[in-house]
Amino acid sequence: MEKLIQIFSKIDSIVWGAPLLILLVGTGIYLTVRLGFLQIRKLPLAFKYLFSKEDEDSQGVGDVTSFQALCTALAATIGTGNIVGVATAIKAGGPGALFWMWVAAFFGMATKYAEGLLAVKYRVTDKNGQMSGGPMYYIERGLGNKWLAKIFAVFGIGVAYFGIGTFAQINAMSDSLMDSYGVPVIVTGIIITILVAMVTLGGIKSIAKVSEKIVPFMAILYMAASLVILAVNIKLVPAAIALVINSAFKPTAAVGGFLGATVRQAIQNGVARGVFSNESGLGSAPIAAAAAKTKSCVRQGLISMTGTFIDTIVICTMTGITLILTGTWKSDLAGAAMTNAAFTNGMPIASLGKFIITVGLLFFAFTTILGWNYYGERCTEYLFGVKGIKPYRYIFIGIVAIGGLSILKLDLIWVIADIVNGLMAIPNLIALVGLSGIVVSETKMYFTKIKNNQWVEDEPVEELKKAAVR
Numbered sequence: 001m002e003k004l005i006q007i008f009s010k011i012d013s014i015v016w017g018a019p020l021l022i023l024l025v026g027t028g029i030y031l032t033v034r035l036g037f038l039q040i041r042k043l044p045l046a047f048k049y050l051f052s053k054e055d056e057d058s059q060g061v062g063d064v065t066s067f068q069a070l071c072t073a074l075a076a077t078i079g080t081g082n083i084v085g086v087a088t089a090i091k092a093g094g095p096g097a098l099f100w101m102w103v104a105a106f107f108g109m110a111t112k113y114a115e116g117l118l119a120v121k122y123r124v125t126d127k128n129g130q131m132s133g134g135p136m137y138y139i140e141r142g143l144g145n146k147w148l149a150k151i152f153a154v155f156g157i158g159v160a161y162f163g164i165g166t167f168a169q170i171n172a173m174s175d176s177l178m179d180s181y182g183v184p185v186i187v188t189g190i191i192i193t194i195l196v197a198m199v200t201l202g203g204i205k206s207i208a209k210v211s212e213k214i215v216p217f218m219a220i221l222y223m224a225a226s227l228v229i230l231a232v233n234i235k236l237v238p239a240a241i242a243l244v245i246n247s248a249f250k251p252t253a254a255v256g257g258f259l260g261a262t263v264r265q266a267i268q269n270g271v272a273r274g275v276f277s278n279e280s281g282l283g284s285a286p287i288a289a290a291a292a293k294t295k296s297c298v299r300q301g302l303i304s305m306t307g308t309f310i311d312t313i314v315i316c317t318m319t320g321i322t323l324i325l326t327g328t329w330k331s332d333l334a335g336a337a338m339t340n341a342a343f344t345n346g347m348p349i350a351s352l353g354k355f356i357i358t359v360g361l362l363f364f365a366f367t368t369i370l371g372w373n374y375y376g377e378r379c380t381e382y383l384f385g386v387k388g389i390k391p392y393r394y395i396f397i398g399i400v401a402i403g404g405l406s407i408l409k410l411d412l413i414w415v416i417a418d419i420v421n422g423l424m425a426i427p428n429l430i431a432l433v434g435l436s437g438i439v440v441s442e443t444k445m446y447f448t449k450i451k452n453n454q455w456v457e458d459e460p461v462e463e464l465k466k467a468a469v470r
Helices: 002-015 018-034 043-050 066-077 080-093 096-121 135-143 146-162 167-181 185-200 203-232 234-249 263-278 285-289 297-325 335-346 350-384 386-403 410-434 436-451 461-466
Strands: none
Touching (some): 018 096, 018 436, 043 297, 066 203, 066 350, 080 096, 080 167, 080 350, 096 135, 096 410, 135 410, 167 185, 167 386, 167 410, 185 350, 185 386, 203 297, 234 263, 263 410, 297 335, 297 436, 410 436
């Protein structure tokens, strides 16, 4: 097993080498500049759209509301990346990794905006009458490159089956329940498999209904617990933030169970885990965005952008600062066990902290499985048509069942997840750069109409319905 981990680790270091990191952050910087730092200027408007009653879009074409689409996207992102991923990043790269997660998230907001916009602009309807969109469609219909679109779809299914979508989540859930309450791994696996089957077989509407209830509740509960720990240790917060910033540009010395880290390790782990957490540039979230009932691709892009802010700037930061405040980042613990220890030690009532982390991880991981099931399904539909949907769902449920056995080690699971994540991001980032002119023109057109008090034109519904390619 150790030799296998070493092999995959070498592949991971190649995939997540300087070229991909530059492409990821560089695409975000490029879009940020071209859009005039839209993620700062329009963030209040984005949240206004997010929490509006959506009267404006009530007649728009789509399968779910914009809020449900965001919750589905957040269901796939707010998960082990926020609890396990942050701990893994800091364990490998030191506190400075958190700073580079912030950097990746800031520029990633512009990336996420572009993804959401393009997803709605180039979406189609499938033969079942459901919306289908995402990178495979804006690569094909926008760039005119079918083979690159197919490559993305193949990698998307790979991530759903063998990356974020299954093994990483199930392993985290089973280990957490085993460590906290002694629940046998096999029992957790069986229960999760049954629940996943019950929800996913109902398609996007079923997934969206579950996500819009679970995601906001658990996010608020998790943030509330984090705020309690920060309040109790408020005097230590400035020092913790200073450590994060200093460690981002200076090597972190070995201390306690921490072996030390270079600046390169901090950057690599911070950016990689940041992408794993918020999926900006990965190309997954626009698949959910394409299902939203909306008449404006810009509006949906703005709503999509809030996902990265909520996921990384807010939730991951709370996790990271908690790990640093409590000193658990220096321990011999790793992954969920480290975060569990941080909340247990940091909460005034230790048992409450353990309970929140365990329950939070369970719900976050479960919704991540649901979200990625849908992403993989749409990629399957793109490649094989609607006839491929049912076989895909059954295979996915089978892999969830296998993942529940926790055969693979945590280190190997995360390395595999990193590799397929990186491979999926490459064709999407190429498309975002190639279609950046479309993103800029659509954005200018939208805000010009708002400035001139003009109605934003409706999406060409009839044209959309005729655009089905499967």
